[in-house]
Amino acid sequence: LLIGDVECTLGQLLSNKGSLSAPLGNSKAEIIISTENNSTVSDLITLQIIGTDLDKKDFLGKSDPYLEIMQKDENEEYVCVLQTEVIKNTLNPKWEPFVTSAYELCEGDYSRSIKINCYDWNRDGNPDFIGECTTTMDELKRASEISATLPLINEKKKNKKKKYKNSGELHIVRCHIEPQPMFVDYIKNGTQINCTVGIDFTASNGNPKHPSSLHYNDPDDLNVYQRAIVAVGAICQDYDSDKLFPALGFGAKLSNGEISHDFFLNGNNDPNCDGIEGVLEAYKHSLAGIQLYGPTNFAPIISYVAKQAKQDDQNPGSCYHLLLMVTDGIISDMDETKLAVIEASELPMSIIIVGVGDTDFDEMDELDSDEQLLSFDDKTATRDIVQFVEFQKFLEDGQITHSSAINLAREVLAEVPRQILEYMKMRDVVPSKNN
Numbered sequence: 001l002l003i004g005d006v007e008c009t010l011g012q013l014l015s016n017k018g019s020l021s022a023p024l025g026n027s028k029a030e031i032i033i034s035t036e037n038n039s040t041v042s043d044l045i046t047l048q049i050i051g052t053d054l055d056k057k058d059f060l061g062k063s064d065p066y067l068e069i070m071q072k073d074e075n076e077e078y079v080c081v082l083q084t085e086v087i088k089n090t091l092n093p094k095w096e097p098f099v100t101s102a103y104e105l106c107e108g109d110y111s112r113s114i115k116i117n118c119y120d121w122n123r124d125g126n127p128d129f130i131g132e133c134t135t136t137m138d139e140l141k142r143a144s145e146i147s148a149t150l151p152l153i154n155e156k157k158k159n160k161k162k163k164y165k166n167s168g169e170l171h172i173v174r175c176h177i178e179p180q181p182m183f184v185d186y187i188k189n190g191t192q193i194n195c196t197v198g199i200d201f202t203a204s205n206g207n208p209k210h211p212s213s214l215h216y217n218d219p220d221d222l223n224v225y226q227r228a229i230v231a232v233g234a235i236c237q238d239y240d241s242d243k244l245f246p247a248l249g250f251g252a253k254l255s256n257g258e259i260s261h262d263f264f265l266n267g268n269n270d271p272n273c274d275g276i277e278g279v280l281e282a283y284k285h286s287l288a289g290i291q292l293y294g295p296t297n298f299a300p301i302i303s304y305v306a307k308q309a310k311q312d313d314q315n316p317g318s319c320y321h322l323l324l325m326v327t328d329g330i331i332s333d334m335d336e337t338k339l340a341v342i343e344a345s346e347l348p349m350s351i352i353i354v355g356v357g358d359t360d361f362d363e364m365d366e367l368d369s370d371e372q373l374l375s376f377d378d379k380t381a382t383r384d385i386v387q388f389v390e391f392q393k394f395l396e397d398g399q400i401t402h403s404s405a406i407n408l409a410r411e412v413l414a415e416v417p418r419q420i421l422e423y424m425k426m427r428d429v430v431p432s433k434n435n
Contacts, residue, residue: 063120071104114140115134198248205225228356245273249265
């Protein structure tokens with residue numbers, strides 16, 4: 001007998017500090033849903049390995065051994081994830097300690113198979129195989145505690161020699177596991193996520209009265225800006241506890257003739273809107289009273305949010321700001337925007353840029369600095385805080401479907417948790433263990 005059911009997102013749970021109570025359908029019954037983080041995926045692992053009595057491979061010397069540590073992937077194949085340094089001319093190498101994440105080593109699964117291959121380095125780039133062993137993180141930890149050894153086996157050599165024992169042994173002299181806080185720990189601990197929306201009102205979007213315009217005021221359907229606000233905003237909204245969204249516009253000529261790059265969409269002295277619906281209402285209100293103009297300046301809104309974030313930086317861990325910028329085109333004030341992003345990288349904020357339309361967004365890669373930190377005019381960002389998402393790639397026949405919404409959420413939140421963790425670490429913020 002079904003009493004009732006409840007649906008919620010992880011974001012809704014986390015914005016309520018990991019616990020949510022809700023009525024079951026029309027009954028008087030209530031269900032309480034709570035979260036518990038038992039993941040080891042973010043653990044930091046320090047390993048130090050030494051080898052003893054390795055096979056001699058060099059004619060005029062001993063061996064030049066090094067290790068390759070391999071993880072079994074989803075296809076049941078081993079892939080190299082770590083490699084030690086080469087130690088020259090020894091059969092008893094002591095490799096330097098190395099630090100890695102549990103995710104990189106075994107995807108957080110301490111029972112997952114790990115293979116360690118030992119090779120003799122050669123100058124010609126063709127190493128000689130010494131031997132291998134298969135183990136797990138659980139076994140490595142246990143081996144370090146009881147001083148157990150891992151024999152290196154060379155199957156070819158084993159098949160040729162009846163009295164073959166092994167090709168050397170590995171000793172795990174250190175296996176230290178250090179749990180690390182996760183994004184969800186900070187949210188459950190009370191960190192507030194504040195979302196601000198910035199919307200591009202430049203003339204390149206087209207006349208809102210024409211159906212070809214990205215700002216087309218269609219009485220029967222949402223335009224692409226509205227779709228982006230709803231789709232991406234709904235993802236961010238779940239993590240925003242008060243559901244109040246400051247909403248600003250840029251690149252418009254206001255009714256008084258002023259060209260503004262940080263005006264409040266609702267026309268009030270307070271930019272806050274009540275949820276995504278409030279942002280959509282403010283957007284419609286603003287669109288009716290302004291003229292699309294230009295240029296496409298990002299820096300003023302970034303600086304506006306940075307000013308709020310600077311206040312919250314006085315109490316690190318209390319609040320983190322997400323700025324959602326929806327735009328159709330090329331940034332006009334790229335130099336000023338780079339400087340604004342670099343300054344904001346010290347603060348509790350991240351920027352999600354959503355590109356709409358079919359413009360070439362290649363220059364956004366400069367800001368979404370995944371490969372190296374953003375630099376400009378002898379200044380370098382402390383961390384990467386920008387994530388760019390091309391909205392068109394997630395539309396199916398012009399619509400957001402269930403599957404594309406999932407993919408969009410994955411893309412939007414791909415970097416934000418890491419960016420929050422980097423800020424918390426930078427400010428030495430550790431979540432309370434009581435939550």
